[in-house]
Amino acid sequence: MTDSALREYTQRCAKAEKEAEKLAGRLHALSEGVVDGPDNADTQDKELTDLLNENRKLKYRIGILKKSAERLRDNAGVTSTLNMKNSCNVLGQLEDLFSRALQAAYPGVTHVASQLQVSKQKQADYQCNDAMALAKSLKKNPREVGEILLKNVPPSPMVSKLELSGPGFINITISTDFIRQQVTNIVLHGVTPPPTTPLRVVVDFSSPNIAKEMHVGHLRSTIIGDSIARLMEYLGHDVLRINHLGDWGTQFGMLIAHLEDRFPDFATKPPPIADLQTFYKESKKRFDEDAEFKKRAYQAVVKLQAHNPIHIKGWQEICEISKKEFSKVYERLKVKIIDRGESFYQSRMESAVKVLQDTGMLEEDEGRKVMFGEGADIPLTIVKSDGGFTYDTSDMACIRQRIEEEKADWLVYVTDAGQGQHFKSLFACAKKAGIYDAAKTRIDHVTFGVVLGKTGRSSRHDQVSDTVRLVDLLNEGLQRSEEKLQEKERDKALTKEEFTKARDAVAYGCIKYADLSHDRARDYVFSFDRMLDFRGNTAAYLLYALTRIRSIARTACIKREDIMAEAQKHPIELEHEKEWKLARTLLKLSDVLLKITEDLCLHSLCEYLFEVSAVFTEFYDNCYCVEKNSDGKIVKINLNRLMLCEATAAVMEKCFAILGIDTVGKM
Numbered sequence: 001m002t003d004s005a006l007r008e009y010t011q012r013c014a015k016a017e018k019e020a021e022k023l024a025g026r027l028h029a030l031s032e033g034v035v036d037g038p039d040n041a042d043t044q045d046k047e048l049t050d051l052l053n054e055n056r057k058l059k060y061r062i063g064i065l066k067k068s069a070e071r072l073r074d075n076a077g078v079t080s081t082l083n084m085k086n087s088c089n090v091l092g093q094l095e096d097l098f099s100r101a102l103q104a105a106y107p108g109v110t111h112v113a114s115q116l117q118v119s120k121q122k123q124a125d126y127q128c129n130d131a132m133a134l135a136k137s138l139k140k141n142p143r144e145v146g147e148i149l150l151k152n153v154p155p156s157p158m159v160s161k162l163e164l165s166g167p168g169f170i171n172i173t174i175s176t177d178f179i180r181q182q183v184t185n186i187v188l189h190g191v192t193p194p195p196t197t198p199l200r201v202v203v204d205f206s207s208p209n210i211a212k213e214m215h216v217g218h219l220r221s222t223i224i225g226d227s228i229a230r231l232m233e234y235l236g237h238d239v240l241r242i243n244h245l246g247d248w249g250t251q252f253g254m255l256i257a258h259l260e261d262r263f264p265d266f267a268t269k270p271p272p273i274a275d276l277q278t279f280y281k282e283s284k285k286r287f288d289e290d291a292e293f294k295k296r297a298y299q300a301v302v303k304l305q306a307h308n309p310i311h312i313k314g315w316q317e318i319c320e321i322s323k324k325e326f327s328k329v330y331e332r333l334k335v336k337i338i339d340r341g342e343s344f345y346q347s348r349m350e351s352a353v354k355v356l357q358d359t360g361m362l363e364e365d366e367g368r369k370v371m372f373g374e375g376a377d378i379p380l381t382i383v384k385s386d387g388g389f390t391y392d393t394s395d396m397a398c399i400r401q402r403i404e405e406e407k408a409d410w411l412v413y414v415t416d417a418g419q420g421q422h423f424k425s426l427f428a429c430a431k432k433a434g435i436y437d438a439a440k441t442r443i444d445h446v447t448f449g450v451v452l453g454k455t456g457r458s459s460r461h462d463q464v465s466d467t468v469r470l471v472d473l474l475n476e477g478l479q480r481s482e483e484k485l486q487e488k489e490r491d492k493a494l495t496k497e498e499f500t501k502a503r504d505a506v507a508y509g510c511i512k513y514a515d516l517s518h519d520r521a522r523d524y525v526f527s528f529d530r531m532l533d534f535r536g537n538t539a540a541y542l543l544y545a546l547t548r549i550r551s552i553a554r555t556a557c558i559k560r561e562d563i564m565a566e567a568q569k570h571p572i573e574l575e576h577e578k579e580w581k582l583a584r585t586l587l588k589l590s591d592v593l594l595k596i597t598e599d600l601c602l603h604s605l606c607e608y609l610f611e612v613s614a615v616f617t618e619f620y621d622n623c624y625c626v627e628k629n630s631d632g633k634i635v636k637i638n639l640n641r642l643m644l645c646e647a648t649a650a651v652m653e654k655c656f657a658i659l660g661i662d663t664v665g666k667m
């Protein structure tokens with residue numbers, strides 16, 4: 001009903017807008033003295049005003065309808081989650097309930113944001129502090145305000161009790177039936193995402209530079225970007241994963257010139273360059289020392305940018321070699337990404353520069369053409385003094401392409417914090433040029449600190465630096481993981497295949513987890529010893545904990561189907577305090593994920609994963625799942641508790657999947 005009304009209003013609005021445009025055009029023509037047809041300006045004027053007024057009203061209606069449509073969808077979310085499908089984001093739903101209460105009780109008040117938190121008291125689950133903030137701004141008694149708010153909270157199947165407490169808090173108790181049903185849903189349908197409005201998201205990550213080393217910074221970008229993309233995909237967004245390769249620049253001049261000398265027949269025979277790094281260094285040395293070579297390198301750039309076929313061929317060969325190396329890393333880390341480097345934007349750079357030039361956005365600065373954005377100290381260099389383009393130019397063309405051609409609603413750039421200035425200027429300039437409007441497109445520059453070696457010094461001077469090739473780093477990870485598992489005699493307990501699987505999962509999982517579990521803004525110390533520790537907040541520990549949970553049912557010879565069948569019969573029964581605690585913890589996943597979509601800080605997910613495993617241990621230590629007699633014979637199996645184990649494993653697996661970490665059945 002609301003949807004069709006919304007459609008109708010939108011259509012009418014578009015029609016009215018067209019009419020208005022037409023009339024405005026005719027008015028303009030009239031003012032220029034061009035008379036068309038028998039209409040006179042007076043009636044047109046009135047028609048135009050009427051249409052504009054109608055339009056304004058329609059637009060307002062659309063806004064209201066959109067909001068109520070969203071609300072209806074959300075409510076459908078809560079009620080349907082009582083049965084199945086989307087899992088509920090408890091905090092989000094509560095926020096909605098309280099903001100509706102606020103609107104109903106104090107219609108004009110918009111400046112108080114919902115303040116909800118997990119309750120510190122035993123008898124309640126959450127606590128709402130809105131009344132305190134509201135009373136302060138309205139200069140009223142907080143308890144009175146709390147009373148009024150409480151009366152206006154719409155009924156919800158999620159909430160079983162609301163109670164005013166202390167100076168004006170509202171204590172919220174989540175319905176036990178709701179909790180039981182949600183946990184049962186996890187057993188029956190797996191972990192499902194909370195309802196979200198799907199967006200088109202571009203995640204720009206990894207993005208190493210051709211012919212140069214893919215360094216630890218790029219590894220961080222790869223790991224963080226992949227996880228962000230995985231989260232967005234899970235939430236139902238349409239994600240474009242882009243590798244913004246540095247594949248276009250003046251360095252290609254010297255590389256191609258060197259290629260011509262070393263492998264004259266490169267156009268017909270792919271050059272057998274085993275080590276592009278060395279090749280790069282050789283050409284750089286010649287470039288710096290040999291004036292003649294330098295001249296040729298410059299000419300080569302000009303020819304490349306003019307798309308001379310031979311030069312394009314040389315450039316392609318070099319890119320291929322690099323990309324092959326990069327893809328080895330992506331394959332090992334199971335990262336999917338589409339190559340779309342700076343070169344992709346060549347023609348778009350030309351048109352972007354023209355537009356910026358024509359609209360008077362560029363300023364001359366010692367032969368360069370620069371652009372200043374509001375609030376950014378450093379300008380973008382759009383055209384160099386020799387007429388060439390820069391990193392800034394390609395990013396300007398790129399942001400335009402992503403917003404206008406890709407129709408992205410959300411842009412994410414994952415790079416080290418050192419590029420903060422660049423992106424600040426870029427976004428400010430894009431805004432000034434009318435390309436980017438913060439009200440329509442969300443942009444995040446997701447930054448991270450540097451990786452420090454064992455001594456805690458900057459990576460540039462330490463172990464984990466450009467001198468360590470990424471592939472070697474991954475190999476060392478595998479080696480260390482293997483040793484660790486052997487030390488624990490896992491090679492004796494597992495088949496060869498299981499052992500290899502466990503080794504890989506632990507090695508790559510640990511490298512990823514060590515990165516993701518730290519606040520990304522901080523620098524972090526890279527230590528294999530620490531990340532492979534089987535105690536504490538590490539992937540090694542958590543992967544192992546998961547296999548232990550999975551083995552509980554297995555050793556009792558209970559299959560997944562048996563547990564599912566039980567869940568089909570009735571919602572899970574929860575009695576013990578630790579069972580309830582675990583169930584409530586499992587329900588927090590959606591809220592954790594939605595919070596991460598706000599700050600894009602994945603360490604909250606790692607913290608949550610660690611919390612789940614700790615709460616599970618508490619439950620397991622207190623509640624028998626499988627009871628054995630003194631001979632070790634199984635005497636009783638508690639299927640309800642096995643349901644809890646199943647749900648816990650499903651939640652942990654989902655966390656690992658979003659973090660991009662493979663799990664194993666045995667290790």
Ligand SMILES: NC(=[NH2+])NCCC[C@H](N)C(=O)O
Nearest residue numbers: 204207208209244245246415
């Ligand atoms: N659109 C972008 N600027 N993406 C990031 C590119 C990162 C760049 N290639 C570097 O290695 O630092």
